[in-house]
Each structure stands twice: as structure tokens, then as C-alpha cells.
Amino acid sequence: MGRLRSELFFEKAQKIIPGGVNSPVRACKAVKSNPVFFERGEGAYLIDADGNRYIDYVASWGPLILGHAHPNVIAEVYFASKRGTSFGAPTWLEVEMAELIRECIPSMEKVRLVNSGTEATMSALRLARAFTGRKKIVKFDGCYHGHSDSLLVKAGSGLATFGIPSSPGVPDELTTHTISLPFNDQEKVTEAFEKYGSEIACVILEPVPANMGVVPPKEGFLQFLRDITQKYGALLIFDEVITGFRLGLGGAQGHFGIKPDLTCLGKIIGGGLPVGAYGGKADIMSLIAPEGPVYQAGTLSGNPIAVSAGLATLKELKKPGAYARLENLTQALEEGIREILKELSLPYQVVRCSSMLTLFFTDKEVTDFQSALSCDTERFASFWQGMLKRGIYLPPSQFEAWFVSLAHSEKEIEITLKALRETLREVG
Incomplete structure (x- = not known):
């Protein structure tokens, strides 16, 4: 999955925009990566400048609850x-x-x-x-x-x-x-x-x-x-x-x-x-x-x-069933992650509230900022890179929520869980 155009765009961006981005987390420094430059969104997917497709769980940091370009x-x-x-x-x-x-x-x-x-x-x-x-x-x-x-x-x-x-x-x-x-x-x-x-x-x-x-x-x-x-x-x-x-x-x-x-x-x-x-x-x-x-x-x-x-x-x-569908999709994602963690004997914590969730790379219960800081951010960075390689775009920070949209379907959840299992096997 090549990202040559993204790399070229970022190189040029750094010469004119502080850090090459207009909001800090986009720089992807916490996940030891250069940012991906996107050209368009379609439903549950983002398409980058090189034509690569990703299932999107950033959703513009939450607001795209209907998906892209509804x-x-x-x-x-x-x-x-x-x-x-x-x-x-x-x-x-x-x-x-x-x-x-x-x-x-x-x-x-x-x-x-x-x-x-x-x-x-x-x-x-x-x-x-x-x-x-x-x-x-x-x-x-x-x-x-x-x-x-x-x-x-x-x-x-x-x-x-x-x-x-x-x-x-x-x-x-x-x-x-x-x-x-x-x-x-x-x-x-x-x-x-x-x-x-x-x-x-x-x-x-x-x-x-x-x-x-x-x-x-x-x-x-x-x-x-x-x-x-x-x-x-x-x-x-x-x-x-x-x-x-x-x-x-x-x-x-x-x-x-x-x-x-x-x-x-x-x-x-x-x-x-x-x-x-x-x-x-x-x-x-x-x-x-x-x-x-x-x-x-x-x-x-x-x-x-x-x-x-x-x-x-x-x-x-406001249409009937919208939130019930969001709940079912996100619950399926949460339960799938829990099953994979159990299968691989990994102690990480999955926390969900409605259509938002986070996979915390820690064995401690996360109840506040201090316990969140116990996460293994190095391992999360490897995980993020592995998921990106498999076509899943997650927030480039351990300290952010994943967002599910109404444009996601059972198919996208299944693809995501397959990528997650493969990535966790790889990075532990």
C-alpha cells in the first residue's frame, strides 16, 4: 500500500505550515508515522491521495455520524x-x-x-x-x-x-x-x-x-x-x-x-x-x-x-432505528475485540459508550487520566501502523475515541476485526 503522494504532500506542507498540519494530532507523530493525505470520503471509507481505501473510525473526530458525503x-x-x-x-x-x-x-x-x-x-x-x-x-x-x-x-x-x-x-x-x-x-x-x-x-x-x-x-x-x-x-x-x-x-x-x-x-x-x-x-x-x-x-x-x-x-x-443500529454495530465491534483479546491472551482494556470506544493498551482499569497514562503507547503505535497497512484508519493517538457511523455495516465490522486479529498477533 504505497503512499508516495502523501509523502510528497507532507514534505511540501512542512515548508509552509507549522509541522505540516493545521491541527497537531494529524501529524501522526505519536504513532511514529507521517500523516496520510486524503482526497475524498465515501460512506464508511476514506480514499487517500494515492487511491488507497481505508475503513474510517475517525469520522472527522466524531461529527460524521452518517458517514462521508451522505x-x-x-x-x-x-x-x-x-x-x-x-x-x-x-x-x-x-x-x-x-x-x-x-x-x-x-x-x-x-x-x-x-x-x-x-x-x-x-x-x-x-x-x-x-x-x-x-x-x-x-x-x-x-x-x-x-x-x-x-x-x-x-x-x-x-x-x-x-x-x-x-x-x-x-x-x-x-x-x-x-x-x-x-x-x-x-x-x-x-x-x-x-x-x-x-x-x-x-x-x-x-x-x-x-x-x-x-x-x-x-x-x-x-x-x-x-x-x-x-x-x-x-x-x-x-x-x-x-x-x-x-x-x-x-x-x-x-x-x-x-x-x-x-x-x-x-x-x-x-x-x-x-x-x-x-x-x-x-x-x-x-x-x-x-x-x-x-x-x-x-x-x-x-x-x-x-x-x-x-x-x-x-x-x-431522528429517524426510527438510527441509534439502535449504531448501538448494535458498535457493540459487535466491542464484543469482537474482547473475543480476540481473550483468544490471544492479551490483557488490554476495551471501553465503550454508545458509538464511541477505545482499546487501551494497558492491563489496568481506566477510570481517569492517570490510569489512561499507564498505556503502552509504543505498542499502540505499532498497532496503529499495522491496522493502517490493512486498510483501517484509526485515530493516530492512544488517547482518542474510535467512532462508528451509520455508514458502517456488518461487513466493515467483520473486515476490521479480521485486521485487528492479524495486527495483534503481529505486535502482541
């Missing part, structure tokens, strides 16, 4: 683009999107559309601080909420992949207001609130972290966070940029039955195009300008093409 999404993008690419003014599509989001996630009584998940979390933090009049925020080690300054403290995703605990250029004065705690640790959260309770504006978390690999919350942990934030007058923010519409139409909050004060969305509501949103209780959201004094703006927020793609995606997900 005909209904493409049609809506085409018709929207014929009407104009951007107006910098309101359109009905924005209202329709906000109404659909509120219908699916009732805690989002009012919704503001933005351009990315990073914008959504950054804006939600500003709003939480304004609403409470407090400065400190609580986050969790290994949870990634975008690259805004206050949140680049013990973050997962690319920072975990590259071993970067924070980032140069982030002022100490900002990070002193960020308290980062172990995920799933009620005792540490209680200690933080006992010490700083009157200063904490909010707790922000991925309700199911997917940026240190998939790590579900322990039973009762989310309810504990709901209770302690209410006790101390802090807000609870769910970053559902990944879990929103992945775990069901109601997101993780619908899945677990927990109602946060604010929710951040992204990825899927753009159907693969750049869009995000944040929303929550009406009295909190009413502080956003022009209704209130908290400023946040964006020329491309609610872009008609992006919103059209997102609406088409969400309407497909």
Missing part, C-alpha cells in the same frame, strides 16, 4: 450554497437549528450558535463567571475543552498525545483560576469546594471524556457534581461537543438523566462543517449581548451552509 447532507449543502455562502445577518435556518436543539436537549432553553466547540466552551466560561460573579473554574485532568487559555491545564487530546501539560503563551494569572482534578474522584472535588466554594464559578467537564480515550463516569459521579454545584451556587457545564447527539438525541445528559446549567455543542450539529453552540437556562443565557452585557460575537456564527448540513444530519438521526 446524499441528504450534500444536497442541503448544495442548495444552501446556491442561495449564498454567508450573509453576516440572521437567517431562518439559525432559528430552526436552535429550536431543534432545544427540542432534543430541553436544558438548553436558549441557544447561541458559534463557529466551533472551542468558541462554545470559551463563551460558556465567560458567561458562568459573569452570572456568578466568581473567577475560579473546576475542570478535570484529561478533559479537553478546546485551546482557550483557561482550559489548557492538564488537558487531554493533543496535549496528552504530545505530553504537553499546558502551553507556552498561557499567562499564569489565568491558570491560577483553573482547578484541575482527577476525573471520577468525588473526594477531590469535595475538598476543592470546601476550600474554594465561594470562589468557584463553575464545573466544566466532558460527561463521558473522549480525549483521554473513552472513560465513562462512575455511577453517581455526575449526580454528585450536580448536587455539589447547586449546594455552593456554582454552575455545572457539560461539554457535549463530542457526546452531543453521539449518545442519543438527548446527548449524555439525556443518557444519564442529569440536567446541567449550560451545555456546549459542536461537530455533529454542523454535519462535518464548522459550527458550535452553547445554551442553557434562559435567565443565564439572557446575559448574552445584545440581550445582556456579556459580549460574544462572530461574523460566521450560524453560517447558512454549516447549519444546513447540521439540520440534515440531525433530521436523519
